[in-house]
């Protein structure tokens with residue numbers, strides 16, 4: 001199974017990706033996570049993408065597509081994979097088509113997490129993350145002890161790009177560069193709309209209905 005998770009920042013794609021990974025046993029490829037890991041390691045890639053991530057702008061297509069091509073070649077992707085946060089431009093969508101064709105694979109579906117801007121802003125603004133990968137929300141999924149990870153006890157942090165100005169910029173970038181993909185995948189009859197304004201469990205139920213059809 002090869003799927004794309006599409007939707008604005010704050011649509012809950014990461015939370016749903018964890019559920020999908022557990023249920024369907026596909027690799028989870030989050031370009032945002034890969035870039036953040038590179039930043040954390042201060043690798044060549046990390047230094048190259050730092051300013052884009054900090055300002056909420058998209059990393060150039062060539063850098064992003066090369067990173068995805070490398071990731072997809074790893075053995076865990078042989079059983080199928082889900083792309084979370086990629087493609088984000090029409091150029092990236094074209095690059096994905098070429099990559100899949102070269103691997104003799106095909107895209108099965110694009111799950112579009114449809115969410116209002118107000119919900120997206122509320123979710124992003126309250127999000128807390130841990131370096132172990134666990135995620136929380138101040139209001140909807142608070143940690144048992146304030147600012148502390150339930151799983152590993154480390155101090156929780158707010159992602160630098162979850163600050164109000166950067167949130168607004170990321171949503172603007174989404175509208176300008178990524179929203180066009182909705183029409184593109186609708187035209188190709190790959191788009192499956194999921195109502196993402198509801199509680200996470202209800203969103204997962206919608207996802208399962210769609211993925212069980214594949």
Ligand code: AMP
Pocket residue numbers: 009031032033035052053054056057058059060064084085086087088092161170
């Ligand atoms: P995310 O965690 O998906 O919101 O991504 C965080 C940041 O990583 C974005 O604001 C971009 O700077 C960068 N990024 C992630 N995915 C992509 C992509 N497909 N194309 C370009 N930049 C990306």
